[in-house]
Amino acid sequence: MASKDRILRLKDDTRNNILAASIDIVKEEGWQALSMRKIADKIEYTAPIIYEYFANKDAILNELTRQGYVKLGNLMQQAISEHSDPAEQLEAMWLAYWNFAFAEKELYQVMYGVEVNCCAMQNMCxxxxxxxxxxxxxxxxxxxxxxxxxxxxxxxxxxxxxxxxxxxxxxxxxxxxxxxxxxxxxxxxxxxxxxxxx
Amino acid sequence: MASKDRILRLKDDTRNNILAASIDIVKEEGWQALSMRKIADKIEYTAPIIYEYFANKDAILNELTRQGYVKLGNLMQQAISEHSDPAEQLEAMWLAYWNFAFAEKELYQVMYGVEVNCCAMQNMCxxxxxxxxxxxxxxxxxxxxxxxxxxxxxxxxxxxxxxxxxxxxxxxxxxxxxxxxxxxxxxxxxxxxxxxxx
DNA sequence: TAAATAATCTAACACTGTTAAGCAAAGGTA
DNA sequence: TACCTTTGCTTAACAGTGTTAGATTATTTA
Structure with a gap:
C-alpha cells in the first residue's frame, strides 16, 4: 500500500518539523524560552499532538542531542579525511569539535549542559x-x-x-x-x- | 532606637533564611526544583513576601552566586597561606578551586552555568x-x-x-x-x- | 451510506514567577 | 483613649509552563 507509505512519510515530516521548529525557537529566544505550545504554534498544530511524536519535552531534547552527536561525528570524520598524519588528524578533530561548538551553539549547549541564561557575567561585582x-x-x-x-x-x-x-x-x-x-x-x-x- | 536595630536584624535573618532555604532545596532536589513557593514553604511564609527581600528569583540566584565567589576567594586565600613558593601556591589554589567545586557542587553549578538535569549520559546510544x-x-x-x-x-x-x-x-x-x-x-x-x- | 478508525482540538490539572488588592496588627500622634 | 498611618503578611489573580483525558471532526473502510 503506497498510501500507507505516504502517510508514514507525512508523519515523519511533522516529526522533523517539530525538531526544526524547536531549534528555530531556541536560536531566536534561547533554551529557556522553548515551550510545547510555542513549538505547536510554529508547526500550526496544538500542543497535545506533539505527544504523538515524542513522549515528552525531554524526549525532544534527547533527540536533538543525538542529532548533535551525529553531526559532530560527521565533522570529525571529515577532519580525518583531510589529513594523513595521525597527529594532524587529531588536531583537526579537536578543531572540528571547537568549530562545531560555535557553529551549532544551541546543539552544543544541550549536548553538554552549558547554561547561558543567568547571572555571573552581567553584574561583575x-x-x-x-x-x-x-x-x-x-x-x-x-x-x-x-x-x-x-x-x-x-x-x-x-x-x-x-x-x-x-x-x-x-x-x-x-x-x-x-x-x-x-x-x-x-x-x-x-x-x-x-x-x-x- | 535599639528596637529598630532589632527589627532590621530580624529582616536580615529572613533574608538569610531565604538563601539558606534555597540552597537546602537545591541540595535535596536540584536547581530545576527550586521554586518561590517551595522557598516560602520552608521559611513558613507565603511566596509574595520573598519579593520584599529580593527583586525576583534571579536576584536570589545572583546572591548565591556572589556568596559562592566569596567562599571560593577565601579558600584560595587559605591555599596561599599554606605555602611559600609561588608555584606551589598556584597549584594549591587550583586544587582549592577543584575541591570547592565538589564540596559546594550546587554553588559551582550556578556560578558557572553547569546544567545537570537532562539527557546525554543516561541513554548512551x-x-x-x-x-x-x-x-x-x-x-x-x-x-x-x-x-x-x-x-x-x-x-x-x-x-x-x-x-x-x-x-x-x-x-x-x-x-x-x-x-x-x-x-x-x-x-x-x-x-x-x-x-x-x- | 454506515461503521470504524484516525487525526486533531478543547478543557482541564497542577504547577511556575509575579503582581495587586486587602486585611490585620503595630506604631505614632492628638 | 481615639484616630490615623504604616508595616507585615495573605489571598486572589494573571499569564505562562508540561501534560493528560475527553470530545470532536475528518478520513478510511466495509
Missing amino acids: PDIQKPMNMLWDKIEEIIPADKRTEEYVDTKYYTCWSVVHGLISINMTRKLTSDEMNKQVLKDAIGGIIASMK | PDIQKPMNMLWDKIEEIIPADKRTEEYVDTKYYTCWSVVHGLISINMTRKLTSDEMNKQVLKDAIGGIIASMK
Whole structure:
C-alpha cells in the first residue's frame, strides 16, 4: 500500500518539523524560552499532538542531542579525511569539535549542559572578580619578568582555567571518570602548564 | 532606637533564611526544583513576601552566586597561606578551586552555568558515543606501543577534552576572551598534549 | 451510506514567577 | 483613649509552563 507509505512519510515530516521548529525557537529566544505550545504554534498544530511524536519535552531534547552527536561525528570524520598524519588528524578533530561548538551553539549547549541564561557575567561585582584576580596575579608573579606581558599571563590563565573547569564540568554532567584519573589529569595538566611558565 | 536595630536584624535573618532555604532545596532536589513557593514553604511564609527581600528569583540566584565567589576567594586565600613558593601556591589554589567545586557542587553549578538535569549520559546510544570513540581511538593510534595502556590513553583523552570543553564553556557563558587568545590557548594546549604523547 | 478508525482540538490539572488588592496588627500622634 | 498611618503578611489573580483525558471532526473502510 503506497498510501500507507505516504502517510508514514507525512508523519515523519511533522516529526522533523517539530525538531526544526524547536531549534528555530531556541536560536531566536534561547533554551529557556522553548515551550510545547510555542513549538505547536510554529508547526500550526496544538500542543497535545506533539505527544504523538515524542513522549515528552525531554524526549525532544534527547533527540536533538543525538542529532548533535551525529553531526559532530560527521565533522570529525571529515577532519580525518583531510589529513594523513595521525597527529594532524587529531588536531583537526579537536578543531572540528571547537568549530562545531560555535557553529551549532544551541546543539552544543544541550549536548553538554552549558547554561547561558543567568547571572555571573552581567553584574561583575568585585566579589565575583576576586578569585579570578587572585589566580591571575599569582600567575603573573610566577612568570619571569622578560616574558611577563598581559597576553602571556592571559594565555596561561585561560589554559589553566579551561582544563580545570572543563574537567569539573565533565565530571558533573557525566560521572564516568575515576578519582585517580581526575587527580592524574589535574596534576599533569596544571603541573605542566606551571612548569612551562618559568 | 535599639528596637529598630532589632527589627532590621530580624529582616536580615529572613533574608538569610531565604538563601539558606534555597540552597537546602537545591541540595535535596536540584536547581530545576527550586521554586518561590517551595522557598516560602520552608521559611513558613507565603511566596509574595520573598519579593520584599529580593527583586525576583534571579536576584536570589545572583546572591548565591556572589556568596559562592566569596567562599571560593577565601579558600584560595587559605591555599596561599599554606605555602611559600609561588608555584606551589598556584597549584594549591587550583586544587582549592577543584575541591570547592565538589564540596559546594550546587554553588559551582550556578556560578558557572553547569546544567545537570537532562539527557546525554543516561541513554548512551552509539550515536552519542561515536565522537568520543573516534577521538579515543586516534589518541591510541598516536601513542607509541610501549606506553599504550588504557589508563594512559584515558588520561590524554580527558586532558584534551577538558581543555577544549572548558574553553568553550567559558566562552559561551562569559564572552571576555578574544578570538586570537582562544586560538592561542587551543593551539598551545592541544599541541602540547599531542607532543607529549609521542 | 454506515461503521470504524484516525487525526486533531478543547478543557482541564497542577504547577511556575509575579503582581495587586486587602486585611490585620503595630506604631505614632492628638 | 481615639484616630490615623504604616508595616507585615495573605489571598486572589494573571499569564505562562508540561501534560493528560475527553470530545470532536475528518478520513478510511466495509
